[in-house]
Amino acid sequence: MLGVKSRNVGTLGVAKGGYSTTGGNATCEVRPCGMLVQKRNSDVNQSQNIVHNIKVRVKYGSVYHEVNIKPHATFGELKKMLVGPTGLNLLDQKIVYKDKERDSKAYLDVSGVKDGSRMVLFDDIMSREKRLVENLKTAKTEKAKTEIVSITSEIDKLAKQVGNLEIEIYGGKKVVEKVLLNLIELLMSQLIKLDGIIAEGDVKLQRRMQVKRVQKYIEVLDMLKIRNSKIASNSNETKGRYPLQQHPKKVSFEQRLIAPMEKQRDSMNWPIVATKNWEKF
Structure with a gap:
């Protein structure tokens, strides 16, 4: 029994710290309490999971x-x-x-x-060309967005001017017609800029919305021109109804002498008889 025990111990080989291995490949270990257990697989799996490049x-x-x-x-x-x-x-x-x-x-x-x-x-030349086309398309879209944002800002400024003119004209105040015409020209220039933008998708929808805005403001200005002209004609009628007081015409000395005689002749129906030839100067 002692010999068998010693052989077993010699076969296992007690290592430092109470651990033992069997042979060169460690598959078992002895815990400090003396129990022989299978060696943990963490070290074995770690060595097996190493993947070399x-x-x-x-x-x-x-x-x-x-x-x-x-x-x-x-x-x-x-x-x-x-x-x-x-x-x-x-x-x-x-x-x-x-x-x-x-x-x-x-x-x-x-x-x-x-x-x-x-x-x-x-x-891949085909892929490069396709990518360049996509980049150009994206650049055009971004440029169109920037232009629409700039034009929208200008339209907003012009819209405020339209609103102010609308308040003045509908309030009965006459506006110089040139102001209305200049504002229409500015809106038309923005409309031309919008027509020159080539866009697709959402950018195209935004451009269409701004075009409709400009057209609406131009229609409003046309109506304001008509109403503004009516305000001007009403003022002229008022002037005709109450004319200014005219100054009396100057009468010569001879007309002042003849006027009473003509008035008396008209009342008595007497003919005027010339008794003397008046000297003419």
């Missing part, structure tokens, strides 16, 4: 680029790592592995990529 060679043009990357990474992550050395935009890259273009969401290990694998990188 793989090295892949990517050819771009005539140059090979070596990249260290995790095997379970995606081709999209590989493209990100190639932006620096190649200078290609991420969206303009096209990777071909085993004569097949690989999607950015595909995994390297699932696609069969291993340590030392080779692949080719191309500049």
Whole structure:
């Protein structure tokens, strides 16, 4: 019994701190209380979960680029790592592995990529052109938005002037017609600017709303012109109804002498007989 015990102890081998292992590979351990238990898997799993990087060679043009990357990474992550050395935009890259273009969401290990694998990188011209078109479209949209915001601000200022004129004219105050005409011209210039803006979607809807606003204000000014002209004609009628007092005409000395005689002749119906030829000067 003692020999067996000693053999068992010798086989386990008591380590420092009360722990023991069997052979070279540690699968069991002895707790300080003397109980023999299976070794915890944390250390074993940790060593097993360590994933080493793989090295892949990517050819771009005539140059090979070596990249260290995790095997379970995606081709999209590989493209990100190639932006620096190649200078290609991420969206303009096209990777071909085993004569097949690989999607950015595909995994390297699932696609069969291993340590030392080779692949080719191309500049996707179609994707670049499409991206440039989208960028130009976005830039035009932003420019149209900025222009509409500026025009809307000007229309708001002109709208206040229209409102002030409306209050004055409907209040019976006559306004100089030139003021109305100038305001109509300013609104027409804003309308021309809006017609020159090419937009789509929400920007097009905003442009249409501002066009309707300008047209409405022009119609209001046309009505104000008519009413303003009526106010002017009423004042002229008032002047005709109450004419100004006229100054008496000047009468010569001869007319003052003849006037009483003519008045007496008219009353008595006597004819006037010339008894002497008056000297004419």
